[in-house]
């Protein structure tokens with residue numbers, strides 16, 4: 001157990017990673033309760049790495065023949081309400097799953113995934129983000145939640161120190177990313193490994209890749225009639241963050257972990273860290289990243 005990012009929430013160490021107790025409880029319970037199906041598509045990530053966006057893109061791809069442009073649930077629900085979260089929604093015996101919906105999401109590290117995930121042979125899509133932007137995004141997310149809960153926030157410097165020591169929700173970030181990276185090299189047909197920056201720079205290409213991996217590729221007719229571009233536009237930061245539901249709605253309303261939807265959207269950019277970290281902080285994170293990733297073949301420093 002160690003001090004967390006505010007005065008109230010300690011973090012707990014389990015199987016090499018740090019967790020908030022509520023999530024850890026869900027993760028442990030999901031080991032028994034969560035039964036993955038071979039047709040499942042599990043969206044995995046560390047927090048603040050593009051999960052909301054990836055959920056929206058995958059949901060839009062899977063449901064594109066069920067809704068037209070004006071009826072997609074993505075226009076009236078935050079993406080987190082469209083894709084169940086394993087450690088919160090599918091633990092403790094609550095397994096209310098829509099049998100038609102193959103998408104699920106989790107932040108559980110690869111090495112701690114419930115056994116049924118690997119046994120079922122279901123597919124995994126992982127998204128990661130450069131450590132500097134992920135850290136800055138996490139800091140601002142935590143800060144907004146602390147304000148919402150009237151908690152005294154820690155300073156950027158204090159939280160930075162904790163992040164460098166790997167002490168953040170589901171951290172160390174590098175170990176989390178490496179677990180999925182190595183697994184994706186071993187089983188590329190089962191694990192698609194994405195980087196936030198690459199998806200941001202060429203979203204259409206990754207929407208097509210994602211659709212193929214999920215098993216619902218775009219037909220030539222769909223491509224000709226702009227189906228890919230429609231999904232890119234509907235799921236763009238500008239579009240999602242400006243929807244009424246994402247400006248004023250709440251996720252998990254009336255529960256102790258209720259969050260205003262607008263907190264899931266902040267800047268949606270590559271390189272925002274430059275406005276928040278000193279050159280020394282940035283260099284330190286780059287150094288740790290290079291040391292941790294070593295010769296794994298993965299580069300998370302580029303941005």
Ligand code: A3P
Nearest residue numbers: 048049050051052053137236237265266267268
């Ligand atoms: P910033 O805080 O840097 O803006 P997650 O969903 O894993 O928590 O990641 C959140 C990050 O993704 C936030 O980054 C958020 O603004 C950004 N994001 C949310 N929706 C997005 C979208 N549609 N396109 C690009 N980035 C998005």
